[in-house]
Amino acid sequence: xxxxxxxxxxxxxxxxxxxxxxxxxxxxxxxxxxxxxxxxxxxxxxxxxxxxxxxxxxxxxxxxxxxxxxxxxxxxxxxxxxxxxxxxxxxxxxxxxxxxxxxxxxxxxxxxxxxxxxxxxxxxxxxxxxxxxxxxxxxxxxxxxxxxxxxxxxxxxxxxxxxxxxxxxxxxxxxxxxxxxxxxxxxxxxxxxxxxxxxxxxxxxxxxxxxxxxxxxxxxxxxxxxxxxxxxxxxxxxxxxxxxxxxxxxxxxxxxxxxxxxxxxxxxxxxxxxxxxxx
Amino acid sequence: xxxxxxxxxxxxxxxxxxxxxxxxxxxxxxxxxxxxxxxxxxxxxxxxxxxxxxxxxxxxxxxxxxxxxxxxxxxxxxxxxxxxxxxxxxxxxxxxxxxxxxxxxxxxxxxxxxxxxxxxxxxxxxxxxxxxxxxxxxxxxxxxxxxxxxxxxxxxxxxxxxxxxxxxxxxxxxxxxxxxxxxxxxxxxxxxxxxxxxxxxxxxxxxxxxxxxxxxxxxxxxxxxxxxxxxxxxxxxxxxxxxxxxxxxxxxxxxxxxxxxxxxxxxxxxxxxxxxxxxxxxxxxxxxxxxxxxxxxxxxxxxxxxxxxxxxxxxxxxxxxxxxxxxxxxxx
Ligand SMILES: Nc1ncnc2c1ncn2[C@@H]1O[C@H](COP(=O)(O)OP(=O)(O)OP(=O)(O)O)[C@@H](O)[C@H]1O
Ligand SMILES: [Mg+2]
Numbered sequence: 001x002x003x004x005x006x007x008x009x010x011x012x013x014x015x016x017x018x019x020x021x022x023x024x025x026x027x028x029x030x031x032x033x034x035x036x037x038x039x040x041x042x043x044x045x046x047x048x049x050x051x052x053x054x055x056x057x058x059x060x061x062x063x064x065x066x067x068x069x070x071x072x073x074x075x076x077x078x079x080x081x082x083x084x085x086x087x088x089x090x091x092x093x094x095x096x097x098x099x100x101x102x103x104x105x106x107x108x109x110x111x112x113x114x115x116x117x118x119x120x121x122x123x124x125x126x127x128x129x130x131x132x133x134x135x136x137x138x139x140x141x142x143x144x145x146x147x148x149x150x151x152x153x154x155x156x157x158x159x160x161x162x163x164x165x166x167x168x169x170x171x172x173x174x175x176x177x178x179x180x181x182x183x184x185x186x187x188x189x190x191x192x193x194x195x196x197x198x199x200x201x202x203x204x205x206x207x208x209x210x211x212x213x214x215x216x217x218x219x220x221x222x223x224x225x226x227x228x229x230x231x232x233x234x235x236x237x238x239x240x241x242x243x244x245x246x247x248x249x250x251x252x253x254x255x256x257x258x259x260x261x262x263x264x265x266x267x268x269x270x271x272x273x274x275x276x277x278x279x
Numbered sequence: 280x281x282x283x284x285x286x287x288x289x290x291x292x293x294x295x296x297x298x299x300x301x302x303x304x305x306x307x308x309x310x311x312x313x314x315x316x317x318x319x320x321x322x323x324x325x326x327x328x329x330x331x332x333x334x335x336x337x338x339x340x341x342x343x344x345x346x347x348x349x350x351x352x353x354x355x356x357x358x359x360x361x362x363x364x365x366x367x368x369x370x371x372x373x374x375x376x377x378x379x380x381x382x383x384x385x386x387x388x389x390x391x392x393x394x395x396x397x398x399x400x401x402x403x404x405x406x407x408x409x410x411x412x413x414x415x416x417x418x419x420x421x422x423x424x425x426x427x428x429x430x431x432x433x434x435x436x437x438x439x440x441x442x443x444x445x446x447x448x449x450x451x452x453x454x455x456x457x458x459x460x461x462x463x464x465x466x467x468x469x470x471x472x473x474x475x476x477x478x479x480x481x482x483x484x485x486x487x488x489x490x491x492x493x494x495x496x497x498x499x500x501x502x503x504x505x506x507x508x509x510x511x512x513x514x515x516x517x518x519x520x521x522x523x524x525x526x527x528x529x530x531x532x533x534x535x536x537x538x539x540x541x542x543x544x545x546x547x548x549x550x551x552x553x554x555x556x557x558x559x560x561x562x563x564x565x566x567x568x569x570x571x572x573x574x575x576x577x578x579x580x581x582x583x584x585x586x587x588x589x590x591x592x593x594x595x596x597x598x599x600x601x602x603x604x605x606x607x608x609x610x611x
């Protein structure tokens with residue numbers, strides 16, 4: 001902000017507000033992080049104090065890492081999330097481009113039909129999905145999860161991206177056509193880069209629910225080989241005894257990749273390569 | 280040879296008929312300007328010529344070849360857009376070369392044409408910049424350069440100057456005129472700027488509501504309009520239209536007199552008083568309210584002072600009176 005527009009009082013008020021919201025939002029994460037480094041006793045006795053030499057302990061992390069397949073779960077989650085996001089963005093953007101760019105009969109209805117999925121929770125169809133997966137032999141595969149998450153994410157992706165695709169300049173696409181670019185080249189080389197911020201938004205929206213989901217991994221892919229991180233962490237939560245050290249450590253570790261993905265996407269979100277491109 | 284021939288072109292968007300039976304021929308090397316009010320279908324016609332939009336009916340011939348079913352890239356045309364439409368991720372060089380690269384032309388030819396085009400448009404210092412690092416005028420020059428690179432049979436311009444400021448517009452206009460002279464290429468140019476139309480065109484096509492009202496050389500249209508619409512559309516300030524019957528022309532409905540053809544005269548037939556004066560330096564526009572309650576604009580060359588509400592009498596030469604019937608057709 002330039003000096004002329006800076007106003008101290010406003011700036012203090014705004015920052016106070018933002019800071020308090022940040023603290024509020026980060027507090028649970030903070031509690032999880034500090035407690036993951038404490039002994040079980042210390043967790044229950046002083047849950048809000050940071051670890052000190054007395055209470056410091058890595059027992060949670062040791063349990064988690066010794067649990068053997070933790071890295072494997074981790075990998076499963078990563079594969080499922082990244083591949084699902086990839087398909088959501090690819091198919092979502094393609095559908096959005098078609099809906100925004102081409103005039104065909106039923107264009108509007110098709111858009112509405114695709115957007116309808118936003119309002120209908122996919123979990124309602126769990127039984128049918130399970131039957132389908134059994135019939136196609138996809139139970140206990142990561143493919144099953146990827147398919148379900150792609151379907152779950154597409155409606156919102158199509159809806160949001162269509163709006164943004166409509167804003168891509170017609171002149172730019174037409175210039176491409178005159179220069180001999182194919183419709184695919186126009187989509188991938190001209191339209192996609194211009195809607196990158198919107199794609200990042202869609203990715204961030206979809207990433208967390210997929211990463212955290214317990215429902216579908218539990219139902220469609222509970223085998224040892226296909227367990228995701230969230231499902232894998234459940235072994236530490238027993239009916240009678242819960243290994244809190246391990247749960248907290250697993251949760252702390254699970255934050256890292258989400259954070260990494262978020263950083264990647266938010267950079268895209270901010271980068272404005274389109275500025276001054278068309279006009 | 281004819282650069283372009285349109286036969287019976289019609290175009291509808293759903294129930295809306297945007298172009299109605301348009302016939303037009305553009306000769307080789309000719310500069311043709313489409314003018315008309317906003318929404319009359321100029322851009323749509325240009326897009327039909329370019330192949331970006333399918334005509335609902337009719338035939339498009341470019342350079343003697345029927346291209347009605349040919350994709351835009353193969354029609355031998357190049358287009359310059361109002362919004363420049365440069366590829367944001369490519370440098371100036373990349374923008375200008377893309378079309379030829381897509382057509383798999385040899386590198387040497389691309390290099391040679393790039394050199395020529397950038398020299399012609401003084402773009403050499405900017406070849407490695409991105410469009411976002413250029414000013415509006417530079418961007419439009421790149422867009423024109425991109426068109427030149429294709430060496431098209433027909434250039435299409437869709438209001439290329441309307442995003443530029445007045446001074447730059449004049450410069451670029453002169454550049455386009457020079458380009459037309461040097462390349463001897465056929466060009467079609469859409470604008471709603473009078474000056475551009477009058478100064479650039481070999482022929483002007485005046486359109487209204489999807490039909491061609493009149494085609495002709497700029498001065499022919501100005502001096503000899505076929506109808507009231509064309510008469511009113513060309514010329515600024517535009518032609519005065521008053522009731523013909525009340526002013527002694529029983530055979531017509533509307534009498535049209537251009538503002539510069541009105542003269543102050545003590546014996547003139549038009550009596551009224553001054554309501555407003557616009558002093559532009561080189562000329563002065565005077566708004567006059569006649570005793571018949573009709574408004575007239577009078578254009579005087581030079582600087583004049585008038586009192587508001589001062590009485591004034593105006594006259595005109597008979598040869599400068601344009602007469603139109605109630606349908607707007609010219610009565611001679
Ligand atoms: N894709 C479209 N779908 C429906 N109607 C359209 C479409 N494109 C243009 N039109 C309509 O066609 C008519 C002509 O539009 P066009 O863009 O050719 O006008 P124009 O003469 O270029 O106007 P301007 O001087 O404002 O650029 C307008 O009434 C417009 O609403
Ligand atoms: Mg237009």
